[in-house]
Amino acid sequence: MTYAQSVKDEILKNMKGLRACCQQSFLLAVLGGSSSFNLQNGQLCPTLTTRDEKLAQVSCDIAQKHLSSTPQLVKEQKGKHQKFDVTFDGDVAQKLGLVQTVDGAVEICDTIPPMSNCCKTAFIKGLFCTFGSVTIPKPAQGSIADMTPSQSYHLEIALPKVAWCDQVLEILTSVVDGFKVTEREESVLFYLKDAEHIGNMLVAMGAVAGKLMLENVLVERSIRNNANRQANCISANIDKTVAASEKQILAIQKLKNNGKLQKLSDELKEVAEARLNNPEATLLELATRLNLTKNCVNKRLYKLIELSQKK
Numbered sequence: 221m222t223y224a225q226s227v228k229d230e231i232l233k234n235m236k237g238l239r240a241c242c243q244q245s246f247l248l249a250v251l252g253g254s255s256s257f258n259l260q261n262g263q264l265c266p267t268l269t270t271r272d273e274k275l276a277q278v279s280c281d282i283a284q285k286h287l288s289s290t291p292q293l294v295k296e297q298k299g300k301h302q303k304f305d306v307t308f309d310g311d312v313a314q315k316l317g318l319v320q321t322v323d324g325a326v327e328i329c330d331t332i333p334p335m336s337n338c339c340k341t342a343f344i345k346g347l348f349c350t351f352g353s354v355t356i357p358k359p360a361q362g363s364i365a366d367m368t369p370s371q372s373y374h375l376e377i378a379l380p381k382v383a384w385c386d387q388v389l390e391i392l393t394s395v396v397d398g399f400k401v402t403e404r405e406e407s408v409l410f411y412l413k414d415a416e417h418i419g420n421m422l423v424a425m426g427a428v429a430g431k432l433m434l435e436n437v438l439v440e441r442s443i444r445n446n447a448n449r450q451a452n453c454i455s456a457n458i459d460k461t462v463a464a465s466e467k468q469i470l471a472i473q474k475l476k477n478n479g480k481l482q483k484l485s486d487e488l489k490e491v492a493e494a495r496l497n498n499p500e501a502t503l504l505e506l507a508t509r510l511n512l513t514k515n516c517v518n519k520r521l522y523k524l525i526e527l528s529q530k531k
């Protein structure tokens with residue numbers, strides 16, 4: 221199962237608990253952009269076609285319970301894929317505010333009826349479950365085994381071009397910040413690219429498990445980034461230590477070869493000896509070994525280099 225499907229399943233599972241007004245707003249979003257309409261007995265009857273059995277079932281239930289309709293659910297098996305056609309009878313479209321009658325002709329409405337705040341969220345759930353998709357980077361340890369690997373955070377709603385697309389953006393931004401819009405072929409694409417905005421959207425839609433999974437990925441990635449940064453930092457320090465040590469050893473060996481080292485003070489000779497014997501030690505390690513301060517060891521090593529450069 222994909223991450224997107226797990227989020228949709230979570231939303232659909234909780235639909236029964238919503239108010240009647242919200243359930244209808246959900247169905248309005250589902251049918252408003254996707255359905256084909258047939259004229260039956262002077263009424264426009266919408267048909268929803270989807271691969272998501274749960275979406276088909278939830279849509280049926282809402283129409284049955286709140287719009288006194290008896291939808292027909294037909295399952296079609298095409299090879300591996302299943303397809304579900306739900307045909308809604310009676311005046312479902314009319315009741316949802318999807319059709320209007322002008323001089324006896326039936327037309328699809330070009331505006332969405334005004335909604336209260338609770339219904340806006342339900343409308344967004346309907347949009348996402350029907351036209352939505354979301355991907356996040358795959359967690360190292362995830363509960364979704366065959367999750368599609370992705371490197372980026374992306375949530376989108378690809379709505380077929382309907383007259384009320386502008387209203388959709390208004391409704392989306394009234395609930396979650398950050399939505400951008402673009403057109404793609406026959407669709408209008410509403411999308412989020414930022415993990416934080418996607419998290420807010422998941423919470424708004426009640427996809428708590430989905431949000432937790434996103435959070436896990438964020439934490440995991442930040443730990444990994446920090447570890448990488450630390451490792452980089454450590455190896456940079458090692459490089460620096462090695463380069464400094466090489467320079468010191470060259471200087472000490474030069475002093476040794478030209479006999480100058482023997483004539484130096486015991487303090488300098490002690491540090492020179494310690495460095496030669498411990499080429500990979502850091503300043504702090506040398507200082508600890510000699511029971512001196514780091515600063516002191518540094519000064520003496522610096523002095524040795526200076527002396528080696530004197531003619």
Ligand SMILES: [Zn+2]
Pocket residue numbers: 239240241242243336337338339340342
């Ligand atoms: Zn409501």
